Amino acid sequence: MKVLHFYRTYYPDSFGGVEQVIRQMVVGTARLGVSAEVLTLTRDKSNFELEFEGHQVHRAPLNFEIASTGFSWTALSRFKELAKAADVVHYHFPWPFMDVAHFFGNIKKPSVVTYHSDIVRQKYLLKLYQPLKHCFLNDVDRIVATSPNYLATSPILERYKDKTEIITYGLDKSIYPAPSMQLLEYWRQRVGEKFFLFVGMLRYYKGLHILLEAAAGSDIPVVIVGDGPVEADLKRQAQALGLKNVHFLGALPEPDKVALLTLCYALAFPSHLRSEAFGISLLEGAMFGKPMISSEIGTGTTYINIADQTGLVVPPNDPLAFRQAMRYLVDHPAEAAQMGIKAQQRYDELFTAEQMSRNYLGLYQRVLNKR
Template identity: 60%
Template sequence: MRVLHFFKTYLPETVGGIEQVIYQICESGRAHGIESQVLTLSREPEPADLTVGSHRVRRVRLDLQVASTGISWRVLSQLKRLAAEADVVNYHFPWPFMDVLHFAARIDKPAVVTYHSDIVRQRHLLKLYRPLMHRFLSSVERIVTASPNYLATSEVLGRYRDKTVVIPYGLDRSSYPPADPARLEYWRRRFGDRFFLFVGVMRYYKGLHILLEAARGTDYPIVIVGSGPLEGKLKSQARNLGLSNVHFAGRLEDADKAALLELCSAMVFPSHLRSEAFGISLLEGAMYGKPLISAEIGTGTSYINVHGETGLVVPPADPVSLREAMRALWNDPRMAAEMGRQAEQRYRRVFTAERMGQQLADLYRDVLAGRRRG
């Protein structure tokens, strides 16, 4: 079965949670007879065709960016051609321009939407977009969301419960680089044997300003991996607070990130807005057997991190509670180790790429069979 995935950004040009999810979907599907291809936009689309992992990626030039919506004048013809060759089209939501393209291309193939997030920030534009959004979501065969938490709290998904299925995102541990002794020793010398770790893009909803405020008055090391639009502002905040225990490691190669995941004492994930619909780096912490700290925002973060079992869940945008959670794990290594063990067990039960690949393969076959019957 051939599946076309369509989203505005993808590897290797951009690295984020949605890109990682699409990658894991494409790679895990191969074991279940799914041949995946990704169509995406790129500022520098040469080469236009490349291979990422074991699947093909087709890139079309990004011409314009409006309110986080990438626009391309050339992508319509490519969508028509690639969709005609596919058995199923898997759209990745949200991307309003994608909805327009879906109808403009007159796609007549079974369609699935992976619903990554509500539209949270552009509320005024959402009022204009809402009729098109609902027309688009009404037109597809299935909608996939990654957690029952998000299905229960999304007003949009509440209108489509009859065709929305929960398939948790999954990760393949074997796709991560093995721990390199030299890299482990390098990072151990820099940060010691115990530290809290954050991994992610420095965006408005990640709550890093809350983490920096929570770090005030503490002395345990906190390592922040990643870059993004708020990097300069966050570094200034750290300087103004005199946080010598907070280390900005920047964007790192996968091997270095894997080494830090091996070494850290716990993952701290302070995202405080619903734009954080799941939390792939939080799941990475669970996969590596680390206790987790996250905030209750009604999304998949609290599906990954079960309070009191795999880690601690605190109120959102509450630096005092976040500080106390870090202190609790720091002062009780035995409790932290047990929560890390539970986190890894939950990953193996619920969040493996193999499980996700099987569930999605079953879904694709179901929608294809339904279209044939119809």
């Protein structure tokens, strides 16, 4: 079986949560006999075809962007060509250009859409996009919601619930590089051990301004890994608050990220808007057996982090509540350790890449058989 994944960004250009999920899908289903390829856009003008972890990545040049939506004239024809050779086309929503490419290419192959998130921010452009979006979602065979929480709270998925099923994200810990003792010691000396860790892109919906306010007036160390559009604003805020206990480390290589996940005391995940549909770094925290703090925003974050079991859940956009949660975990190490154990157990039960891959293989087979 040959599957073509289509999304706007992918490795090695971008290392976000959706890219990580696609990577895990491709590698995991390959172990089950699926031959998967990825078509994506790139700003790199020198290399449009490459191999990554044993699978082919096709890259079309990015021509321009409108409201974070990438467009590529080359991708229209390239997608049509690659889809012809695929048994199943696997779309990753949202990406309005993808909808255009679907109809431009007159794609009639069995199709699956992983619905990663509602479109939350671009409300005016969303009104223009609505007709195309619904035509696209009507035309595909099956839609996948990534958690029961998101399916229950998304008005779009409610409209398509008869063709939607739930397959949660999954991660394979074995493909994460093991940090050396020297690397662990380097970070131990630099940031200590009893720190709260945030990992992810620095975007508006990640709620890092809330985390900085929570860190103010306390001595609890906070380590922030990642870069993104709001990085400069956050650093100005930290300076204005006089924060000495917050470390901005920028984007780091995978071994360094794993070293910090290994060393951290707990994971801080302050996302406060529905744009955060799941939370891959939150799931990574569970995979590494760490207690977590997240906010209740009606999405998959609270499917990963169960309040008072795997961590603490606070109201969104509430720095005081977040600070109190951090203080509770610091002051109750036995309870924090038990939450970390339960987080890892929940990961083992629900969120492995093997489970996700088997579920997607079954879905691919069903859409093929139906056709």
